[in-house]
Amino acid sequence: MNKNPANFVPLSPISFLHRTADIYADYPSVVYEDRSYTWSESRERCVRIASSLKDYGIKTGDTVSVLAFNTPEMFESHFSIPMAGAILNTINIRLDAATIAYIFDDSNAKMLFVDRELFSVASEALSIASVSPKIVVINDSFAESQPDVSSDITDYESLVMDGDPLYDWQMPDDEWSPLSLSYTSGTTGKPKGVVYHHRGSYLMSMGTVIGWNLPNHPVYLYSVPLFHCNGWGHAWTMAALAGTIICLRSFAPEKVFSLLDQHNVTHFGGAPIMLNMLANAPKEIQKSFTREVKVMTAGAPPPAKVLEGMMSLGFNVMHVYGLTETYGHILQAAPQASWLNKNPAELAKLSSRQGVRFPMTEDVSVIDQETGRHVPHNGEAIGEIVIRCNTCMMGYWNNPEATEEAFADGWFHSGDLAVIYADGYIQIKDRSKDIIISGGENISSVEVENVLYQHSAVGEAAVVAMPDETWGEVPCAFVELKSNQQASEKELIEFCKNNMAKFKRPKKVVFGPLPKTATGKIQKHELRASVKNLGEK
Structure with missing residues (x-):
């Protein structure tokens, strides 16, 4: 028995967009300030952009970089660029010009989508870089600044207008081909390019749906930067569920509370530091909710006190854990029925643990760094978190030595030190370098x-x-x-x-x-x- 077109189709999250546009064409897809689109409109825009990319000479396997905020253009890039066969490279908007130039060169960027507010730093980076990608500017009237841009530079909307709505986009021939390229923070040297494949991003979306108990048609506030682990993959997840994405250009507590209220947001995500800002916001701008608002938080281990403060405002917070190299979250502090009997402080303490593996995660263990053996489940013995799953990166771009080191002994080595409790829940104690x-x-x-x-x-x-x-x-x-x-x-x-x-x-x-x-x-x-x-x- 062999694979054939009837029994095997490569997995790719771009398929979610097309199913949802077929079935829920008129449902709202993306809302940003005074703009909104339906799923049918979002698909047509993405198809047109993919067509324009091909017209500009973008080929399968080329890198297209995006330096932008959480606006509709950034969301669309997660579909349009892969639909053209290219690799999506989202870049941290806070990086300096020299680091951005390094990313341009290392990724061999062929095209750059850049928000006009970021045009100056992008221009400085390009003056340093060896490559000369085609520049496409995203114009946004809600930007804090509007630097001058040469009239001969392509405007993003022209890609939409000039593209073919009937363009015959293709699924990848190989589900294990590169979909996106995300660079680590580079705090101990040059940033490393982390490569995701189509299969992993598809499975990440499916695992998130199950692990977060997501319904059809959620209303999701995109407060997680889409340049970070592709926004935890939630652009693709929300497409799978025909959700509505509320774009947030920049994080500010007053703006977040306003959008949560205005759009009846059901879900959002953010680093613990963001939750801390919401929990400690002035009382006059805080809002509490009688309806349940589910929050996913990941990053540094969140203090139990912060989770307790968020819960008091009516937020149902689930802590997750992951790395850039694992497409984002692979562990979750999955709540147990027995936790309902706990007082708020005890519940927050249990919920602050990194938890147990997501449904798409095959194995996460804690091993002694010297002996290589699994540590006992006593909440005291410290070891390193190691991971095996389909949402581990393909490897580091142009860096086989670092890839080999990361995957030593058939595990991905996280560098995070943790313990396991008797109930099987993992809790980080520190990074190896932070102990x-x-x-x-x-x-x-x-x-x-x-x-x-x-x-x-x-x-x-x-x-x-x-x-x-x-x-x-x-x-x-x-x-x-x-x-x-x-x-x-x-x-x-x-x-x-x-x-x-x-x-x-x-x-x-x-x-x-x-x-x-x-x-x-x-x-x-x-x-x-x-x-x-x-x-x-």
């Missing part, structure tokens, strides 16, 4: 951060290792206080001392804003660099 070894004792920076978040004046906190002549290294806390709140270094150190093992308390507290990535993750590498001269003498 603090003080006098031979391991101190989890996440544990110290969680205690700091319990203090009523603490808005955001991050803990890193600080050199110490006696102990080798000790915890140093960086704290951003809530608006109109005060706390001294002595007070916070004493608070930690009274709420955890004495030796784990921070030895120094530095106050001020914390550096963050565009996805809201606190940049610990910057904090580590700043403490080199803070150690005790």
Whole structure:
């Protein structure tokens, strides 16, 4: 028995768009400020753009880069570019010109879609880069700035107008062919290009539907940047469910609360830092909801206090875990019926764990980094999270050595240190590079951060290792206080001392804003660099 066209069709998430446009043609697909489209309209726009890409000479396997915000154009790129056979490369909008230039060159970008507000940094990057991609500008009247652009540069809407609505787009011949290329943050060197295939993104969407218990026609606020792990794949997931996507150009608590209310949003996602901003927003802009609003959060382990605050506003928060290399989430803090008997603080603590594997995830284990053996399920033994599943990357673009290292011994090695509890739920304790070894004792920076978040004046906190002549290294806390709140270094150190093992308390507290990535993750590498001269003498 052999594969044939009747019994085997390559899996690709672009098929979701076409099914939904056929069946739910008039349902709203994308809403952004004063613009809205139906699924039929979204499909036609994507088909036309794919046609125009071919007319401009884009071939199968070429890279098309996108430097844009969460607007309809960014959503459409997740379908139009793959429908032309090209590889979608979304770029972090917060990167500097030199890093963007490196990505252009490493990916060999043939075309660039760029939001006009970002045209200046894109132009600077192109002046450094070796490649010269065709530029297409996205004009948005809601942009904060409108830099001058040469009249001979192609406008995005012209791709729509000039494209053929009857263009015969093709499914990939091989479901294991590249769909997208996402670059890591590059905090320890040059960013690495992570390659996703069509099969993995299809299965990620299906696993998300089951794991998040998604219904047909959800209303989804796209607050997760679409340049980050392709927005956790939710553009494709919402297409599969004929959902309505509410675009959010930039994150601001007042705007988020307004959109949640205005559009009767049912689901949204965001990093814990975003949830913290919502939970600590001024009371006059906060809104609570009697209807259930489901929230998916992923990133640094969320403090239980933040989850508790979100729950008090009527949000049903599910914590998930993943990496760029795993297409996003592969673990979830799946709620159990027995948790309903817990008080809010206990429930938040259980929900802050990274959890158990998603339906599309074959195996996630925690192994001892020295012996390679699985750690006992006692909530104490620390090991590295390793993963096997169809939503692991194909590999690193142009980097076989790093790919081989990441997949050593038949596992993807995450670099995250965690424990497993008796109930099988995994909880991260730290990144390998973030664990603090003080006098031979391991101190989890996440544990110290969680205690700091319990203090009523603490808005955001991050803990890193600080050199110490006696102990080798000790915890140093960086704290951003809530608006109109005060706390001294002595007070916070004493608070930690009274709420955890004495030796784990921070030895120094530095106050001020914390550096963050565009996805809201606190940049610990910057904090580590700043403490080199803070150690005790």
